[in-house]
Amino acid sequence: MTVAFSPIAVVGRACVLPGALSPDALWQLVRDGADQLRAAPKGRWRCAPEDVLCAPDEDPANRSWSDRGGYVSGFEGLWDPTGFAVAPADLAGLDPLFHWALHCARAALADAGDKRRGTVDRSRVSAVFGNLGFPSSGMTRFAEAVWHGDTADLEPRDRFMSGGAAALVEEALGLAPGVMCLDTACASSLYAIKLACDQLRDGQVDLALAGAVNRADDLFIHVGFTALNAMSRSGQSRPFHADADGLVPAEGAGFVALKRLADARRDGDHIYGIIRGIGLSND
Numbered sequence: 001m002t003v004a005f006s007p008i009a010v011v012g013r014a015c016v017l018p019g020a021l022s023p024d025a026l027w028q029l030v031r032d033g034a035d036q037l038r039a040a041p042k043g044r045w046r047c048a049p050e051d052v053l054c055a056p057d058e059d060p061a062n063r064s065w066s067d068r069g070g071y072v073s074g075f076e077g078l079w080d081p082t083g084f085a086v087a088p089a090d091l092a093g094l095d096p097l098f099h100w101a102l103h104c105a106r107a108a109l110a111d112a113g114d115k116r117r118g119t120v121d122r123s124r125v126s127a128v129f130g131n132l133g134f135p136s137s138g139m140t141r142f143a144e145a146v147w148h149g150d151t152a153d154l155e156p157r158d159r160f161m162s163g164g165a166a167a168l169v170e171e172a173l174g175l176a177p178g179v180m181c182l183d184t185a186c187a188s189s190l191y192a193i194k195l196a197c198d199q200l201r202d203g204q205v206d207l208a209l210a211g212a213v214n215r216a217d218d219l220f221i222h223v224g225f226t227a228l229n230a231m232s233r234s235g236q237s238r239p240f241h242a243d244a245d246g247l248v249p250a251e252g253a254g255f256v257a258l259k260r261l262a263d264a265r266r267d268g269d270h271i272y273g274i275i276r277g278i279g280l281s282n283d
Contacts, residue, residue, distance in 0.1 A: 005201045008275040009264035012112030012257025014104040018070035018250060021078055037237065037248055040067045045219040052219065056233035064222035068235035070250025072100070072215075079103060084172040091172075093155045095138030097215040100253040101129065101165045102172055105209050109173070112207060112257035112269065122174045126205040128195045129169075129255065130188025130212030131162040131181040134224075140217045165213065176205055187281060188212050189254070194278045200260050211255035221249045 013023045018036040020026035029036065045052060045067075054063040079099055081088035084106075091099070105127055113120050135143070138158030145151050157164050162181035170179035184191045189212035196208035225231040225247060232238075232246035256272075264271055 005197055007261035008197050008200055008258050009261045010256050010272040011259050011264050011269040012108040013272060014107030014111060015254040016072055016075055016100045016104055017252035017254065018072055021074060036070050037068050040069060040218055041071055060226045062223060064226045065231050065233045066235040067222065068248055069218060072252055085174050086172040095136045095158050095215065097136050097213055098165055098168055100215065101169055101213045104211065104253045104255040105169050105173055108209055108255040108257040120207055123176055124206040125175050126199050127169055127175055127179040127209040128192040129181055129210060130192050131165055131183065132188065132214055132216055133161055133183040134216035135220060136215055137217045191280065194280060196258050197275060197278065200258060206263065208258045209255050210258060213253035215251045
């Protein structure tokens with residue numbers, strides 16, 4: 001299905017990605033053709049890799065053919081929990097998925113704000129972002145603690161999946177009611193942009209954040225996609241290549257801030273790009 005609408009301007013952007021904690025850093029990686037795939041960081045799986053990995057020609061039987069993926073590093077030095085409508089103490093201990101979503105949403109808003117006009121009226125700002133419906137590392141630890149009866153240090157919000165991140169972004173940034181996450185698999189960020197454009201077209205909001213975040217439990221992803229025969233046996237990501245043999249998982253977040261093109265021109269915003277239509281499929 002193809003959807004056309006009055007042009008929408010991209011006026012803000014932010015990202016937290018493997019090897020790139022900003023859009024400029026991402027462009028540098030793309031320009032240089034830098035490969036960011038590597039073995040899972042030590043301790044990430046909380047078990048010995050040799051207990052999980054198996055040869056590509058073996059029956060996996062609850063194991064994985066590869067431990068390679070794209071992993072975010074260095075975000076701790078960038079993260080600033082102050083300035084939200086939620087106390088920093090209430091953000092401590094949350095799964096990094098929440099922090100990445102909050103950081104990117106706030107940074108994209110800041111990038112979209114014309115310093116001469118002050119901040120954007122957030123009562124007219126929405127957010128729609130993809131968040132795959134897989135357990136996060138925090139959710140996995142939460143479940144384990146409940147099973148073992150050790151719930152003293154649990155962070156209750158880690159038990160939520162997509163909706164929890166959306167609710168926190170809405171509260172922490174004071175956005176218009178109705179911030180939401182969605183899961184349409186690999187098309188999640190594209191669907192988020194489409195829905196954000198619809199909100200702008202219909203006049204529901206004046207600025208919309210759209211994008212996606214993913215920090216699913218990495219061991220779950222590797223073992224699960226190996227069981228589905230979807231994990232790359234070679235540990236290489238080669239979409240559309242004749243030798244492509246499956247996916248390599250990665251994590252991160254990316255948001256864009258969108259406005260009606262006429263409004264962006266009126267307000268003198270910096271315009272990174274223009275969306276004139278979106279094509280959708282189910283995956």
